[in-house]
Amino acid sequence: MQQPTWFAAKAPTALSAMPAATSSLVIGIVAVTLAAVVARYTYRSMRYRGLRLPPGPPGWPVVGNLFQVAFSGKPFIHYVRDLRREYGPIMTLRMGVRTLVVISSAELAHEALVEKGREFASRPAENTTRTIFSSNKFTVNSAVYGPEWRSLRRNLVSGMLSMSRLREFRPARLRAMGRFVARMRAEAAASSDGQSVWVLRNARFAVFCILLDMTFGLLDLDEAHVVRIDAVMKRVLLATGVRMDDYLPFLRPFFWRQQRRALDVRREQVDTVLPLINRRRAILRDMQRSPPDPGVAAPFSYLDSLLDLRVEGRDAVPTDDELVTLCAELINGGTDTTATAIEWAMARIVDNPSIQARLHEEIMQHVGDARPVDDKDTEGMPYLQAFVKELLRKHPPTYFSLTHAAVEPGSKLAGYDVPPDANLDIFLPTISEDPKLWDRPTEFDPDRFLAGGETADITGSAGVRMIPFGAGRRICPGVTMGTTHIALMVARMVQAFEWHAHPSQPPLDFKDKVEFTVVMKQPLLAMVNPRKPSF
Numbered sequence: 001m002q003q004p005t006w007f008a009a010k011a012p013t014a015l016s017a018m019p020a021a022t023s024s025l026v027i028g029i030v031a032v033t034l035a036a037v038v039a040r041y042t043y044r045s046m047r048y049r050g051l052r053l054p055p056g057p058p059g060w061p062v063v064g065n066l067f068q069v070a071f072s073g074k075p076f077i078h079y080v081r082d083l084r085r086e087y088g089p090i091m092t093l094r095m096g097v098r099t100l101v102v103i104s105s106a107e108l109a110h111e112a113l114v115e116k117g118r119e120f121a122s123r124p125a126e127n128t129t130r131t132i133f134s135s136n137k138f139t140v141n142s143a144v145y146g147p148e149w150r151s152l153r154r155n156l157v158s159g160m161l162s163m164s165r166l167r168e169f170r171p172a173r174l175r176a177m178g179r180f181v182a183r184m185r186a187e188a189a190a191s192s193d194g195q196s197v198w199v200l201r202n203a204r205f206a207v208f209c210i211l212l213d214m215t216f217g218l219l220d221l222d223e224a225h226v227v228r229i230d231a232v233m234k235r236v237l238l239a240t241g242v243r244m245d246d247y248l249p250f251l252r253p254f255f256w257r258q259q260r261r262a263l264d265v266r267r268e269q270v271d272t273v274l275p276l277i278n279r280r281r282a283i284l285r286d287m288q289r290s291p292p293d294p295g296v297a298a299p300f301s302y303l304d305s306l307l308d309l310r311v312e313g314r315d316a317v318p319t320d321d322e323l324v325t326l327c328a329e330l331i332n333g334g335t336d337t338t339a340t341a342i343e344w345a346m347a348r349i350v351d352n353p354s355i356q357a358r359l360h361e362e363i364m365q366h367v368g369d370a371r372p373v374d375d376k377d378t379e380g381m382p383y384l385q386a387f388v389k390e391l392l393r394k395h396p397p398t399y400f401s402l403t404h405a406a407v408e409p410g411s412k413l414a415g416y417d418v419p420p421d422a423n424l425d426i427f428l429p430t431i432s433e434d435p436k437l438w439d440r441p442t443e444f445d446p447d448r449f450l451a452g453g454e455t456a457d458i459t460g461s462a463g464v465r466m467i468p469f470g471a472g473r474r475i476c477p478g479v480t481m482g483t484t485h486i487a488l489m490v491a492r493m494v495q496a497f498e499w500h501a502h503p504s505q506p507p508l509d510f511k512d513k514v515e516f517t518v519v520m521k522q523p524l525l526a527m528v529n530p531r532k533p534s535f
Helices: 020-047 066-070 076-087 106-115 147-161 163-168 170-190 199-216 223-239 249-287 302-307 320-351 353-366 382-394 479-496
Strands: 090-095 098-103 196-198 423-426 497-501 512-514 518-520 525-530
Touching (some): 076 090, 147 163, 170 525, 196 199, 199 479, 249 302, 320 382, 320 479, 320 518, 353 479
Antiparallel strands (some): 196 525
C-alpha cells in the first residue's frame, strides 16, 4: 500500500465575479455534488448498521479518518504502528468511501490467509486510474477471485514460474549477471575515486534485464533500448500511485490533469511494449520453419504462453492491450521488489564485514574463482540461504501485502465482521519482528536460520512467522523466482567484488521510506574492489 499523493487546489474564482447564469450553474453542480456525497455517506452508514466492525479511531463525517492520516505528520506505516498500540492487532480505518481493515499479527494473518483463505481470496473493487493499467483488473494480482483469476494464475505458474520453467530460463540469468557485473565495474572505474557504485540502480537494471528476457525472449536488445523501456515502466508505477480522489471520488474532476497524464502514460506503455510483442510473434512464425538464431531469440518466453491463452469464461484470446498489461505486470512486479532487496542486502554486507567474509568463504568452497557462481550453486549454500531469509524477515519489499477482500458477505476475523467492500490489509513488520515469535527480533542475524536454530516457512503454509510474499491462495506466485534472483545476485556481487562502506555514508543509515517498495531513505553508495580473477 503506497502513501497517497495529496492534492492542494487553488481557491476558486468568486461566484460574484461570474455571469449570473454561470453562477447558478456552478451553485447547482455544487449542490448536487454535496447531495451525492451526503447520500453516499448515509448509504454507507446504513449498510454497515448491525455489523460489528473492528475498533478504530473515530472519524469525521464523509471523510472518516482520511484527514487524520493525511495530516498526522507521519508516514502511514508509522501511523499504523501508533494506532496498533491503542486498538490492537485488528482495526478499522474509514478513508473516505473506502473502509480499511488492518491486521498486524501472525495469528490473524494465519486466520485470514490460510484458515479462511477462500473467504478472503478476492480483491476490492476499484474505480481508479489503476484500472487503466490493469485492463480492468485483467491481471493475476488484481483480478477478483474466480475463474478468470484461476486461468491467469495457472498460466503464469506453468508458463513462467514453475521450478522446471525457471531452470529453462537459466541462460537469461547468466546473460544478465554478466552484464550486471560489467556495468558495475565500468561505473566504479569511471567514478572520481575509481571505486564508487550506486547499488539500487545497478541492481534494478540487472533484474529488469532478466525479466525482459524471460517475458519476450528477445536477446539482441541493446542497453539504450532496455533503458528506454525501463523508463516507461517507471512512469507507469508513478502514474498508478494512490491519490486523494481514490478516497473521495467527488474530487475527481479536480484531477483531470493527472487522469489525462495517466492516459498518456498508458499510450506510451502500449506504444513501447506492443512492438516487442509483435517482434516475438514474427519470431514464432519463423520458428515454424527453422530454429531461431541463438543470438537473437530464446526458444521460449512468457509471452508465448499468452498469445493463444484461453481464459475460462471468455471466448477470445487476450487483446493486444491485455497482452501489454500481462507482460508489464510480470516485469514491474518482479523488478523493484528484487532490486530493493538487493540494496538492503548489500547495506547489511557493507555494515558487517564478517557476513561478507562468510559468504565469500562459502562461495569459494562451493565454486571457487574459476567460473561465475550460478543459481544451481546457490541452492547448496546454507549460509547464503540463511542470509536471504533474514534479509526478507528484516527488510520485506513492502510493508503491506497486496490488499485482500472478502468474497461474500458474512465473513469474520477475530469475531469481527469484514464487509466484502472493505480493504483487508496485512501489515507485515509487526509479524516478522514479534518478540513472541522471534529471539532478538530487531537484530540482523542470518545464523538464526542455520541448523539447530529458528525455522521460517516464508510461504506461511506451515505457520505464519514471516510472509514477505503473502500467504495462502493469493500468495505472490513469484516467490521462488524472487528468492532465486536475490540469492544469485548477492552471490555474484560478493564473488566479483569486495565491498566497503563509502566515506560519504558513515555510519550506514538503515532508515527507510516508501516508494513503490520500501527503499533505503538514503540510497546506498558503496565502494568496490574487483576480486581476482575477473569475469
